[in-house]
Amino acid sequence: xxxxIVGVDLAKEVFHLHAANKKGEKLWARKLKRAEFYNFVRxxxxxxxxxxxxxxxxxxxxxxxxxxxxxxIIAAQYVKPFVKRNKNDKNDAAAIVxxxxxxxxxFVGMKSLHQQDVQCLHRVRSRLVHERTAIIQEMRGFLxxxxxxMPVKASSFRKRIADILEDATNELTESVRSTLKELYDDFKxxxxxxxxxxxxxxxxxxxxxxxxxxxxxAGFGVxxxxxxxxxxxxxxxxxxxxxxxxSLGLTPKHRGTGGRNLIQGISKRxxxxxxxxxxxxxxxxxxxxxLKINEKYEVSSWIKRIEEERGFNKASVALAxxxxxxxxxxxxxx
Numbered sequence: 001x002x003x004x005i006v007g008v009d010l011a012k013e014v015f016h017l018h019a020a021n022k023k024g025e026k027l028w029a030r031k032l033k034r035a036e037f038y039n040f041v042r043x044x045x046x047x048x049x050x051x052x053x054x055x056x057x058x059x060x061x062x063x064x065x066x067x068x069x070x071x072x073i074i075a076a077q078y079v080k081p082f083v084k085r086n087k088n089d090k091n092d093a094a095a096i097v098x099x100x101x102x103x104x105x106x107f108v109g110m111k112s113l114h115q116q117d118v119q120c121l122h123r124v125r126s127r128l129v130h131e132r133t134a135i136i137q138e139m140r141g142f143l144x145x146x147x148x149x150m151p152v153k154a155s156s157f158r159k160r161i162a163d164i165l166e167d168a169t170n171e172l173t174e175s176v177r178s179t180l181k182e183l184y185d186d187f188k189x190x191x192x193x194x195x196x197x198x199x200x201x202x203x204x205x206x207x208x209x210x211x212x213x214x215x216x217x218a219g220f221g222v223x224x225x226x227x228x229x230x231x232x233x234x235x236x237x238x239x240x241x242x243x244x245x246x247s248l249g250l251t252p253k254h255r256g257t258g259g260r261n262l263i264q265g266i267s268k269r270x271x272x273x274x275x276x277x278x279x280x281x282x283x284x285x286x287x288x289x290x291l292k293i294n295e296k297y298e299v300s301s302w303i304k305r306i307e308e309e310r311g312f313n314k315a316s317v318a319l320a321x322x323x324x325x326x327x328x329x330x331x332x333x334x
Contacts, residue, residue, distance in 0.1 A: 003027060005048040005072075006041075007096035009089045010056055018093035024101050029090065042067055050100035052076045052092075053108045058233075061110045072100045073108040106247070109233025118204055118230035122223075125197040126273060132190045139183050146171045158191075201226050210334040218288075219281035219323050228327055231274050235332050241325030248275045250321040266317055275320075282319035286312060 002021060009016040015037045019027040032040055041049070041064055049064045050072040051057050061071040074096065082095040099105060111119070136157050140150045148164055148171075150157055164170065165181055172180070205211040205222045214225040238244040245251055249269040255262045268275070289303045299322070307315040 003045055003047050005050060005097055005100060006044065007093045007100065008049060008051045008060070009093040009096065010051055010054055010060065011089065014089070016089040016093040018090070018097050020097045020101075024098060026094070029093070031090075038063065041069070044069075046070075048072055048100065050074060050096050052079055052096060057108075058111045058116060062113070065110065071110055073110060074099055074105065075108055078105065106243075107237045109235060109237040111230070111233040114208075115230040115233065118201070118226050121197055121201055121204075122227055122230065122273070125194060125201070128190055128194045128197070132187060132194060135183055135187045135190065139180060139187070142176065142180060146176070148172075154191075161187075198222070210331060213330050213334065214327055217323060217326060219278075219285045219319065220327070221281060224277040224281045227274050227277050229331075231271055232328075232331060235328055238328060241328040244328040245321050245324040247271075248278065248324055250275060250278065250317065250324055278320040278324060279316055282316045282323060283312075285319060286316045 003019055004022045005020050007018040007020075009018075013034050015032045015034070017030040017032065017040075019029070021027060030040070046068050048070045049061075051060065051074070053073050053075050057073055061073055065071050079092070079095050079099045082098045083091050084095070085091060132154070136154060139161065140152075140157075143150055143164065150160060150164075161184060165172075165177060165184060202222045205215070205226050208226075208229065211222075211225040211229050214220045214228060215222075220228075232244070235244065238247065242251065246267070247270045249267045249272075251267060253264045253267040255264060286303055286307060289300050289307075299319070303315055303319060306318050310318075
């Protein structure tokens with residue numbers, strides 16, 4: 001029978017492959033070392049190559065796409081229910097094939113090299129922001145023990161911490177003052193790295209047409225536009241804007257039994273980081289509309305109505321949902 005699909009269980013050194021026809025019937029199975037893997041796939045007839053979205057998946061997807069194969073990248077949580085019997089690499093490859101053959105399966109868009117470059121910057125910045133916050137919280141906790149209460153915001157912390165460390169009239173001893181100065185040096189170094197990364201992201205945003213198009217809509221700044229650009233991969237894997245919004249967890253969650261369907265809050269599935277940026281961007285817009293700062297925004301009346309009926313938070317999420325659907329159309333257009 002003709003080869004239709006090959007499921008690949010990716011790894012660092014040893015790769016397991018499972019081939020099947022259109023009916024899902026097994027044709028053969030292979031275990032290959034890394035040095036053999038690419039040449040083996042290169043010699044295969046044109047077919048579908050399915051793999052989990054894991055480390056190295058986008059690299060191999062680009063390589064195999066250049067060979068003319070159709071690439072299917074699947075989220076790992078969709079593959080798990082199809083693993084039969086004991087979990088091992090061989091069974092994982094077979095489960096990937098069975099998952100990919102499902103008619104209603106959702107796939108992950110293949111990322112370009114440029115998208116992965118931008119993603120790396122976002123990942124590093126996110127880690128540094130957490131480290132900066134941890135330093136601030138640690139210093140605030142130490143200072144509180146000496147009767148010095150600091151504001152929560154990082155901007156307020158920057159303004160006051162230097163004066164507190166230089167003030168000789170407070171209860172800080174030389175020992176703790178020295179410790180706090182070391183922590184303050186760590187804070188300044190981390191803060192500088194965050195700002196430098198943000199400048200690099202701004203430069204990328206200004207030179208990437210799709211990011212410039214996204215910024216035309218209120219709620220999309222540099223961070224949100226670049227994050228959306230790098231995380232979505234190929235937007236054509238989504239049928240429409242609602243499906244993309246649902247993948248970010250911005251649509252209501254449904255639970256039902258016995259013919260009753262209960263609509264709950266948003267599902268919060270998918271990319272937490274991107275959803276967070278989308279909601280924060282929407283919050284800024286809703287705040288401006290509430291304060292009558294941005295009355296000319298095209299959906300101002302709609303935002304006001306939602307806020308009056310449902311409150312500020314639900315209006316912000318509703319706008320984030322609307323912005324995600326709009327963004328999908330922009331991304332597909334590019």
